[in-house]
Amino acid sequence: MIDVVVVGGGPVGLYLAALLLQSGVSVRVLERRAEPNTHSRAIGIHPPALEALDGIGVAARLVSDGVRIRRGVAIGGGVEVAEMSFDAVSGTYPFVLSVPQSRTEAVLEQRVRGLDCGAIRRGVTVTGIHDDGSAVAVDLLTPAGESRIHASLAVAADGARSTVRQRLGAPAPLKVYPDRYLMGDFADSTEFGPDAALFLEAAGIVESFPLPGGVRRWVARLRGADPDAHTAGSLARMVRERTGIVIDAGTNSMLSSFGVRSRLVKRMIHGRISLIGDAAHEISPIGGQGMNLGWLDASELAPLILGRLARTAREREFGNFESHRLQAAAKAARQSEINMALGRPLPAPLWNVRNRLIAGAAGVPAINSRVAARFTMH
Structure with missing residues (x-):
């Protein structure tokens, strides 16, 4: 039995996997797509997320690959209405980094494979998930047929249409x-x-x-x-x-x-199964905060996972995590509504x-x- 199954091999799932692998945890990332993403999709990486990504050693590489946006201008009727500088927002990363999501995922995947070449399994569809209180069983459909994988813990980072969230029946008003x-x-x-x-x-x-x-x-x-x-x-x-x-x-x-659309789950922690990223909170892409929120979820969850595996984590710590991250998601949703x-x-x-x-x-x-x-x- 492995330590952690991560459902979803997008930027959030890959980042969490790297965090856990470099701490000595055994991880399997289950990704439905058979091939890596080639779409530019989400492009903005905010300073707090860059600080988190630095923790797995990929921030410098992404910064070298991207464009540093240090300033934004608002224009109306051909006239500059306002200017906003990001120089004072961070001592380390005083900018928003613009880099295609496909490149971000490629860098993260390379980091994960460098830590464990067999950690990522592609072309895998999750058809069921079961928590018996002592372990988690995940049912899979692969090109070779049906199978099951067992882990101490599971984390769903499988996006806005999360299969795991649906299987759990987790309330998430849309x-x-x-x-x-x-x-x-x-x-x-x-x-x-x-x-x-x-x-x-x-x-x-x-x-x-x-x-x-x-x-x-x-x-x-x-x-x-x-x-x-x-x-x-x-x-x-x-x-x-x-x-x-x-x-x-x-x-x-x-x-x-x-x-x-926006969606916010009532709970992110369901026994031995956790929901993070868009699986837990879907917000407007306007403002570019969704992917960054997921990374910050993973950054805060990883130490709790290590504590639970070591049997030192306390339940109130998971409650505090859940409360803090849901508040952050609600704040981001309000900001996106203002932007729209x-x-x-x-x-x-x-x-x-x-x-x-x-x-x-x-x-x-x-x-x-x-x-x-x-x-x-x-």
């Missing part, structure tokens, strides 16, 4: 928002360099973030539910109409449309008022610093 977005990665033709730019336009927000290799991500809030609008050309058109910036649709390397509200379409008079209010608040150093800290999860 909230659906009216907001929809279209995002894509294109060759960078702007002069923003490593800066992030938010265009607060009356027709809806447009967000722009640098990526490595001369690429820039664009995210636009959609108006209506026209399925024909979900193309690289339509995104380029929205960007041009709202910002005046011309991007070449032919350089598109990733395109995705998404709606927004600021980006919704507005009639011209209200749009002018909103932008003037943002400019006034940003001009107060104490408010500007506090907002920068909130945006970077400090």
Whole structure:
């Protein structure tokens, strides 16, 4: 019997596996996908998460691979409304790191395999999970057929549609928002360099973030539910109409449309089974906090796992962990709701008022610093 089964081989599951393996714990990561992720997906790594990733020796490599976003600007009607610097948010990592999720996962997977070449099992579907009070049994479907693996503890990091959460019947009320977005990665033709730019336009927000290799991500809030609008050309058109910036649709390397939901479990600890990351709390991608929340969940859970395996952990420690992490997720959800509200379409008079209010608040150093800290999860 192994020590810990981690269900889900995404960035959160891989990070937890590395933390545990380097502490001498035996781990198996069960991942449904047969091949590694190649999608850029989540790109922002915040300072607290970089500090956590440094604990497994991968932060420096990711920083060398990514773009350091030290400043964000808000623009409305072609005029700079506000500026936000991240220089004071962290002594070690005074920036938000932009790096494709595919690269992040590749670095994490290499670290895990370096610690235990057999720790990751791909092409595995979890069909059941059972906690008898002394161990956990996980039922699997593999290309070779059905099997079962036994472990002292199990952690579900299997995403927003978590199979483990469903198998546990864990209550997790779902909230659906009216907001929809279209995002894509294109060759960078702007002069923003490593800066992030938010265009607060009356027709809806447009967000722009640098990526490595001369690429820039664009995210636009959609108006209506026209399925024909979900193309690289339509995104380029929205960007041009709202910002005046011309991007070449032919350089598109990733395109995705998404709606927004939020979900927060009532409990993260279920006996010998824990839920972390999106399996425990799904929040809006606007603000880029979801993946980072999962890493911080894992960082706080790992010492408790070690304590439970050593029979030194106390139950109240798990209760404190659960309370703290659910509070952090609720705070992030509130921040994402504010971010979405600021980006919704507005009639011209209200749009002018909103932008003037943002400019006034940003001009107060104490408010500007506090907002920068909130945006970077400090």
